[in-house]
Amino acid sequence: xxxxxxxxxxxxxxxxxxxxxxxxxxxxxxxxxxxxxxxxxxxxxxxxxxxxxxxxxxxxxxxxxxxxxxxxxxxxxxxxxxxxxxxxxxxxxxxxxxxxxxxxxxxxxxxxxxxxxxxxxxxxxxxxxxxxxxxxxxxxxxxxxxxxxxxxxxxxxxxxxxxxxxxxxxxxxxxxxxxxxxxxxxxxxxxxxxxxxxxxxxxxxxxxxxxxxxxxxxxxxxxxxxxxxxxxxxxxxxxxxxxxxxxxxxxxxxxxxxxxxxxxxxxxxxxxxxxxxxxxxxxxxxxxxxxxxxxxxx
Numbered sequence: 001x002x003x004x005x006x007x008x009x010x011x012x013x014x015x016x017x018x019x020x021x022x023x024x025x026x027x028x029x030x031x032x033x034x035x036x037x038x039x040x041x042x043x044x045x046x047x048x049x050x051x052x053x054x055x056x057x058x059x060x061x062x063x064x065x066x067x068x069x070x071x072x073x074x075x076x077x078x079x080x081x082x083x084x085x086x087x088x089x090x091x092x093x094x095x096x097x098x099x100x101x102x103x104x105x106x107x108x109x110x111x112x113x114x115x116x117x118x119x120x121x122x123x124x125x126x127x128x129x130x131x132x133x134x135x136x137x138x139x140x141x142x143x144x145x146x147x148x149x150x151x152x153x154x155x156x157x158x159x160x161x162x163x164x165x166x167x168x169x170x171x172x173x174x175x176x177x178x179x180x181x182x183x184x185x186x187x188x189x190x191x192x193x194x195x196x197x198x199x200x201x202x203x204x205x206x207x208x209x210x211x212x213x214x215x216x217x218x219x220x221x222x223x224x225x226x227x228x229x230x231x232x233x234x235x236x237x238x239x240x241x242x243x244x245x246x247x248x249x250x251x252x253x254x255x256x257x258x259x260x261x262x263x264x265x266x267x268x269x270x271x272x273x274x275x276x277x278x279x280x281x282x283x284x285x286x287x288x289x290x291x292x293x294x295x296x297x298x
Contacts, residue, residue, distance in 0.1 A: 006188045010250075011046050012139035016234045021047035021136070027055045027241075031068045041069070041282050048247035049134055055241045061121055061269045064243060074277035076115050078108060079164065079171055080270075085123075087267045104135050104227050104252035108272070109162040109195040110173040115272030118248045122238035123267040130258030130266050133235040137192040138250050140226045141180055151219035155179040158208065158216045162193075163200040174200065179220065191249040194227075227252060238268075248272070 005011050016022045023043070030040045030052060044050035055064060061083045065071045075082045108114050120132075144152045159176040177193040205213060226232065235256075238244070246253055258266055 006138075007186055008188060009046060010048065010138065012142055013047060013136050014139050014232045021049050022051065022234050022236075024051045024053045024242075027052055027068070027243075034070070037069055038282055041278065044245050044247070044278075045282070048136060048138070048250040050245045052243040052245075053241065055121075055243055057123075057241055061119065061271050064121065065119065065271075069281070071273070071277055071281050074273045076272045076274055078111070078115065078272060079173065082271060084270045085267065086270060087265060101257040102255040103196060104133065104233075104254040105195045105197075106137075106193060106248050106252060107195065108248075109177060109193045110164040110175055110198055112175050114177075114191075114193060114248060116247065116249050116275040117273040117278055118246045118253070119269075119271045119273070120244040120246065120253070121269045122240055122242045123269060124240045124265045125238055125267070126264045127258045127260055127266045128264075129256055131235050131237045131256040132244075133233045133254050133256070134244075134246065135227055135233050135252040135254075136250065137194070137227060137252055138189045139232070140223065141189050141192065143226065144223065148222065151222055152180060154215050154219040155223060156182065158212060160216075161200040161203040161207070162195060162198045163203070164198050174203075179223065189250075192252075193249075194252070196224075 011020070013021045025040050025043070030036050040050060040052075052064075055068075059068070062075070065074060106114065107118060141152060156178050159178050161174065161176050163172075163174040165172050165174075179192060179194055180189070181191040181193075182188065183190045208216070244253075260266070
């Protein structure tokens with residue numbers, strides 16, 4: 001269901017809507033013409049999420065982005081491979097490679113600027129369980145603005161420390177972000193940043209007095225209770241040949257627990273991209289029509 005909109009043209013949502021944010025777009029149709037591709041990507045901007053289906057199983061991430069969608073030289077390098085293959089591993093240092101449930105979150109919060117766009121390509125899924133789900137965090141923030149604005153103000157002004165230091169890797173990433181940020185010019189919701197299991201709560205305790213921490217946790221727990229409300233989520237068991245683009249500054253993603261057995265696989269590939277490349281692809285159409293120019297501030 002649609003709950004409200006922003007001056008950017010973004011539409012906030014709760015739960016599934018087959019004609020809206022959870023519409024599945026056919027690969028052959030989307031890649032048939034530049035106009036069709038552009039329509040698909042504008043749908044992504046509007047809802048913060050877009051689904052592709054019926055992708056040939058022999059196509060890999062870069063072929064989908066470069067040859068299919070025409071988004072070139074766009075994959076952002078991070079601590080993970082440019083195209084990260086996520087499948088079951090015994091005793092992983094990162095819970096994403098295990099079988100357990102993953103609560104809703106945004107990715108790479110320990111970067112000073114988190115990647116804006118995330119690509120998620122299901123290559124194979126024959127395990128029991130492992131459904132994916134998504135939540136529009138902007139709709140949560142908007143509801144809190146209307147009901148408990150003082151809690152939103154705490155999430156806006158009190159930063160949390162995020163840290164990623166996987167053992168035995170020599171990797172050390174640490175930064176601070178507020179959970180919620182707003183556009184300075186017009187007050188629109190601009191970005192959410194939230195990854196519960198990379199929060200450095202010890203550092204948070206060292207850098208903030210007790211009274212501030214109590215206020216922050218009160219606000220954050222209320223926020224998380226809304227994020228984790230199943231009535232707000234869209235859940236789907238992805239199959240091979242399905243592809244999801246999410247706005248990593250807006251839409252949370254997560255996973256239900258799955259059960260792995262010999263001979264079964266749950267294999268997905270993921271990549272990230274900065275916003276400018278998406279905007280460039282939309283604006284550089286043959287017609288050159290200036291649509292959604294107001295989202296340049298995004």
